[in-house]
Amino acid sequence: MVYLLKGTMQNYIWGGSDYIPELLQIEKKEEYYAEWWLGAHSSSPSDLILNDTIIPLNNYIKEKPGVLGEYSINKFGTELPYLLKILDVKKPLSIQLHPTKEQAELGFKQENELGISLSDPKRIYKDSNHKPEMMVALSDFWLLHGFKTKDKIAKSLEKHPSLSPLALRLKQCDLLTFYAEIMRATQQQLEKWLLPIIQQQKAAYEQNQLSLVNPDYWVLYSIESMEISLTKLDPGLICFYLFNIVNVNKGEGIYQDAGIPHAYLRGQNIELMACSDNVIRGG
Incomplete structure (x- = not known):
């Protein structure tokens, strides 16, 4: 079965103003359009439109985990294992890296036990997942990627x-x-x-x-x-x-595994990553 999904927008101040609205052909109502998410992450799930009914995708999967398929359930459990994003980077992002699965599980558990709210800006681990990510450039793209x-x-x-x-x-x-x-x-x-x-x-x-x-x-x-x-x-x-300055041409890709410090500098891309929002700031 094919499902109709409506993604969610993230209006971070480092984002551009025109690229994503023009790509998605939507009316501009905000000043910044940094990221468009398509997935089931609990902090910003896409909406599933089914028979004129709108249901958050993560809730729908909880109710009917079988939609993920037997292979995905056996390997990743009853959660959608990936998150897709489109980014428009107008201003440089902070230097960051992502944790391993083991680090994420431990950090998430510890911060929950300390009672740190998921909305607290001091919170590091928003979920228990790692966040390896593959990006493909939609334009001439520049980033910092790992130490020289x-x-x-x-x-x-x-x-x-x-x-x-x-x-x-x-x-x-x-x-x-x-x-x-x-x-x-x-x-x-x-x-x-x-x-x-x-x-x-x-x-x-x-x-x-x-x-x-x-x-x-x-x-x-x-x-x-x-x-x-x-x-x-x-x-x-x-x-x-200190870091490698990398130019990724349109149509080319680059992979960021756990523990690699990086920072996007300028351009547009599409990312596919594990379903996580865990970002450890490095500067």
Whole structure:
């Protein structure tokens, strides 16, 4: 049997305003259209339209789990095992990673026992599922995907005199310690590292002379698009020198497994993932 589903919209402020409404041919009523979900996740289930009756998909599956099919039930249980999304990324997202299935089950159980509401912004685990995700670009798409090797990070940092002390520090410690120190940096430290680069590259950026594979471009782009004050710099800006900057052409795909830090920067894509909304922020 074929079912008619109506997806749900997520109006996060990093989203664009036109792409998803035009794609779905719907009337624009909001300022931002970031994600369109098609699935049965409890936080935003699609509606199933059946004989002029509208039923949340997750409720329908609970009532009639057999619609999932014997194979899916035997392998994944009585929940729809996937979630499909369409994203329009206008402004860079936060650096994030997703947990393994075991981490998600433990974290979800612990936060439930602590009585943390699912709507609490401090809540990390919204469900007990992992969230491996495959994306296919619907446009020219840019993202950060995993750490570069220590040697490549050092070379990237050494290109700027203001970042050379970081390159030296990296050679003295492991990557985890190094990253944690950057995330805890003071404004004074961030200004010392980043302001010389911003001042040096500002004119080139404004004249579109910086390559998109150049970390300097994304530092200036993030400051502009996210309206970051030069007196309140974000430590995440340093990550453009630490992570792989990846360009995914339209029609190409990339996979993000558990534990891989990443951040979408710009473009539109379609994602297929495990049915989860677990996001661990990394900067």
